[in-house]
Amino acid sequence: xxxxxxxxxxxxxxxxxxxxxxxxxxxxxxxxxxxxxxxxxxxxxxxxxxxxxxxxxxxxxxxxxxxxxxxxxxxxxxxxxxxxxxxxxxxxxxxxxxxxxxxxxxxxxxxxxxxxxxxxxxxxxxxxxxxxxxxxxxxxxxxxxxxxxxxxxxxxxxxxxxxxxxxxxxxxxxxxxxxxxxxxxxxxxxxxxxxxxxxxxxxxxxxxxxxxxxxxxxxxxxxxxxxxxxxxxxxxxxxxxxxxxxxxxxxxxxxxxxxxxxxxxxxxxxxxxxxxxxxxxxxxxxxxxxxxxxxxxxxxxxxxxxxxxxxxxxxxxxxxxxxxxxxxxxxxxxxxxxxxxxxxxxxxxxxxxxxxxxx
Amino acid sequence: xxxxxxxxxxxxxxxxxxxxxxxxxxxxxxxxxxxxxxxxxxxxxxxxxxxxxxxxxxxxxxxxxxxxxxxxxxxxxxxxxxxxxxxxxxxxxxxxxxxxxxxxxxxxxxxxxxxxxxxxxxxxxxxxxxxxxxxxxxxxxxxxxxxxxxxxxxxxxxxxxxxxxxxxxxxxxxxxxxxxxxxxxxxxxxxxxxxxxxxxxxxxxxxxxxxxxxxxxxxxxxxxxxxxxxxxxxxxxxxxxxxxxxxxxxxxxxxxxxxxxxxxxxxxxxxxxxxxxxxxxxxxxxxxxxxxxxxxxxxxxxxxxxxxxxxxxxxxxxxxxxxxxxxxxxxxxxxxxxxxxxxxxxxxxxxxxxxxxxxxxxxxxxxxxxxxxxxxxxxxxxxxxxxxxxxxxxxxxxxxxxx
Numbered sequence: 001x002x003x004x005x006x007x008x009x010x011x012x013x014x015x016x017x018x019x020x021x022x023x024x025x026x027x028x029x030x031x032x033x034x035x036x037x038x039x040x041x042x043x044x045x046x047x048x049x050x051x052x053x054x055x056x057x058x059x060x061x062x063x064x065x066x067x068x069x070x071x072x073x074x075x076x077x078x079x080x081x082x083x084x085x086x087x088x089x090x091x092x093x094x095x096x097x098x099x100x101x102x103x104x105x106x107x108x109x110x111x112x113x114x115x116x117x118x119x120x121x122x123x124x125x126x127x128x129x130x131x132x133x134x135x136x137x138x139x140x141x142x143x144x145x146x147x148x149x150x151x152x153x154x155x156x157x158x159x160x161x162x163x164x165x166x167x168x169x170x171x172x173x174x175x176x177x178x179x180x181x182x183x184x185x186x187x188x189x190x191x192x193x194x195x196x197x198x199x200x201x202x203x204x205x206x207x208x209x210x211x212x213x214x215x216x217x218x219x220x221x222x223x224x225x226x227x228x229x230x231x232x233x234x235x236x237x238x239x240x241x242x243x244x245x246x247x248x249x250x251x252x253x254x255x256x257x258x259x260x261x262x263x264x265x266x267x268x269x270x271x272x273x274x275x276x277x278x279x280x281x282x283x284x285x286x287x288x289x290x291x292x293x294x295x296x297x298x299x300x301x302x303x304x305x306x307x308x309x310x311x312x313x314x315x316x317x318x319x320x321x322x323x324x325x326x327x328x329x330x331x332x333x334x335x336x337x338x339x340x341x342x343x344x345x346x347x348x349x350x351x352x353x354x355x356x357x358x359x
Numbered sequence: 360x361x362x363x364x365x366x367x368x369x370x371x372x373x374x375x376x377x378x379x380x381x382x383x384x385x386x387x388x389x390x391x392x393x394x395x396x397x398x399x400x401x402x403x404x405x406x407x408x409x410x411x412x413x414x415x416x417x418x419x420x421x422x423x424x425x426x427x428x429x430x431x432x433x434x435x436x437x438x439x440x441x442x443x444x445x446x447x448x449x450x451x452x453x454x455x456x457x458x459x460x461x462x463x464x465x466x467x468x469x470x471x472x473x474x475x476x477x478x479x480x481x482x483x484x485x486x487x488x489x490x491x492x493x494x495x496x497x498x499x500x501x502x503x504x505x506x507x508x509x510x511x512x513x514x515x516x517x518x519x520x521x522x523x524x525x526x527x528x529x530x531x532x533x534x535x536x537x538x539x540x541x542x543x544x545x546x547x548x549x550x551x552x553x554x555x556x557x558x559x560x561x562x563x564x565x566x567x568x569x570x571x572x573x574x575x576x577x578x579x580x581x582x583x584x585x586x587x588x589x590x591x592x593x594x595x596x597x598x599x600x601x602x603x604x605x606x607x608x609x610x611x612x613x614x615x616x617x618x619x620x621x622x623x624x625x626x627x628x629x630x631x632x633x634x635x636x637x638x639x640x641x642x643x644x645x646x647x648x649x650x651x652x653x654x655x656x657x658x659x660x661x662x663x664x665x666x667x668x669x670x671x672x673x674x675x676x677x678x679x680x681x682x683x684x685x686x687x688x689x690x691x692x693x694x695x696x697x698x699x700x701x702x703x704x705x706x707x708x709x710x711x712x713x714x715x716x717x718x719x720x721x722x723x724x725x726x727x728x729x730x731x732x733x734x735x736x737x738x739x740x741x742x743x744x745x746x747x748x749x750x751x752x753x754x755x756x757x758x759x760x761x762x
Binding site for chain 2: 025055081112116124136162322323
């Protein structure tokens with residue numbers, strides 16, 4: 001049963017984390033650094049002020065997110081503009097007439113194709129890839145708000161990628177079950193991904209939506225050609241796996257990371273395991289994988305693997321796995337990019353450790 | 360109202376080399392280096408300068424609040440006014456605008472305009488890299504209540520506008536057109552002795568295969584992070600005449616200035632909110648500057664514009680009227696800005712190849728525009744600055760060389 005805002009906040013408090021990771025705090029040290037014309041010193045330091053940051057007049061808006069799972073804006077009684085979020089109390093266009101609180105509906109449209117972040121600031125590490133976009137929300141009189149609000153945009157069909165949203169995409173605003181009174185309490189989902197029942201529910205909670213569906217990728221029946229390519233993919237992945245222990249850097253790329261990954265392609269399925277700095281390939285898929293990767297055409301994986309394991313004259317030609325995720329060629333069932341970014345580092349490590357020799 | 364009071368000229372300039380990191384120099388030393396170069400280039404003693412404006416974008420980059428206070432005496436302006444300007448990416452151009460007004464009003468006859476910035480002392484000890492820390496520092500530009508908590512960051516700012524523009528004008532900002540511009544800027548940068556990326560060769564093909572920074576922008580389409588400084592000397596007409604007698608060189612005149620800042624929040628009404636698919640501030644600022652100078656965009660022969668991202672460079676040129684909105688591909692496909700074309704754009708290599716020390720990038724652009732105007736016998740140049748979280752700030756300054 002979904003918790004109310006206050007109950008959920010209490011539960012969330014028990015899982016408190018520091019605002020910044022302690023790994024970001026440097027040890028006190030003065031070290032040498034090479035300049036172009038000699039050696040210089042640099043000092044580890046921080047510009048650091050902790051805050052109890054007052055939310056001021058915006059507290060009412062954030063209380064509404066936390067306790068009511070609702071969004072309100074401010075409407076000018078004179079020009080009738082309705083702004084979301086309610087970033088000001090008076091309307092400058094009408095010479096600072098006082099605006100009035102007005103709730104908006106939890107449906108609206110995207111302003112434009114949202115931005116997908118892959119290389120996030122440290123505080124948002126582990127959430128990539130994530131999307132942020134702006135939405136106009138419907139007002140009670142059936143029109144749209146006059147300003148748009150920035151929200152996280154999500155999809156039920158794996159990770160966010162181009163093509164899921166564009167300008168004008170109808171959206172439903174859903175809410176986190178555990179809310180704290182901040183902008184991550186809500187997010188948008190494309191209306192077309194929801195059932196009529198979900199669309200009608202207000203508020204719709206995160207737990208009431210099914211996530212990680214890769215069903216919309218039409219893998220089709222595996223053709224002999226694609227099955228052949230998949231066989232080569234597994235062969236080259238095993239080749240890569242055999243190279244990793246010979247490369248201290250590649251081993252470090254996979255260190256302290258454990259994942260079981262199922263791979264679904266147009267040529268069939270397989271899985272691999274990352275564990276203790278090693279990689280193991282399996283023909284069968286895992287029952288309960290940590291991650292599922294979907295790709296229609298396995299030849300993109302083959303190109304990456306061939307570039308990774310063979311001496312190249314002209315440099316790495318195939319796109320990085322991360323780029324394939326960004327483009328939507330590789331689809332993950334959930335936003336967890338670290339397995340992909342760790343694998344992306346392996347080819348360069350193999351070259352630097354001369355396990356794969358330059359021609 | 361564009362009532363020009365007095366003519367204002369640029370009578371000298373000084374640059375430091377642009378580097379990704381100057382471990383060898385603090386920003387105090389970079390500032391003094393640039394100022395020393397500028398006064399010697401002008402043929403004056405710093406004691407003759409009456410006031411200064413310093414463009415420094417970000418206290419965190421300098422690791423000091425009120426960063427200009429430290430070098431007040433170091434740059435020779437003890438007991439004289441020094442105003443610090445900070446306007447996001449447009450800091451340099453806004454600093455120039457402030458100094459222009461101080462001379463044009465009659466308050467001062469000779470001024471120092473200095474831009475300086477560090478950046479790469481920022482370090483993410485968890486990721487063991489500078490870039491995340493720099494990106495996060497710039498990310499503080501977003502408001503702390505509604506947008507920063509969602510993970511807004513430096514690359515996202517222009518990407519939102521670029522995506523919205525591409526929604527509005529499908530097919531424009533084509534990947535190959537962008538890649539060709541990168542190739543062009545790289546070639547042009549090789550003539551800039553201070554360029555950060557001297558010696559590099561980047562082909563269109565390499566651009567198309569470079570990694571995504573934030574979709575759809577690739578890493579070779581983005582500006583670099585830079586440390587450096589640039590100083591300009593502004594003078595009234597009377598003072599410029601006296602200095603010309605000393606150094607034998609015609610000054611470059613600032614004949615038009617324009618600036619506009621769009622609102623922070625996005626909406627549909629361009630008179631009240633930021634319309635996401637436009638960089639309207641660039642349009643307004645250009646219109647004001649050209650009107651004041653009494654020329655049209657077609658009279659401008661060299662433009663040094665603030666290219667944070669190549670797709671944004673294309674949108675800015677469209678907002679300026681070089682091509683219609685939606686037809687930015689013509690910049691390349693019609694050869695308008697390509698080698699031999701009618702318009703020279705970013706001969707310095709721009710911020711992508713020349714460098715982007717934020718507080719002074721637009722002053723570097725000015726140094727470069729003046730250099731090209733003299734070398735190529737050009738009459739009209741234009742420099743531009745943009746900045747803030749959704750590229751809302753726009754400043755344009757028209758330069759004139761009088762034969």
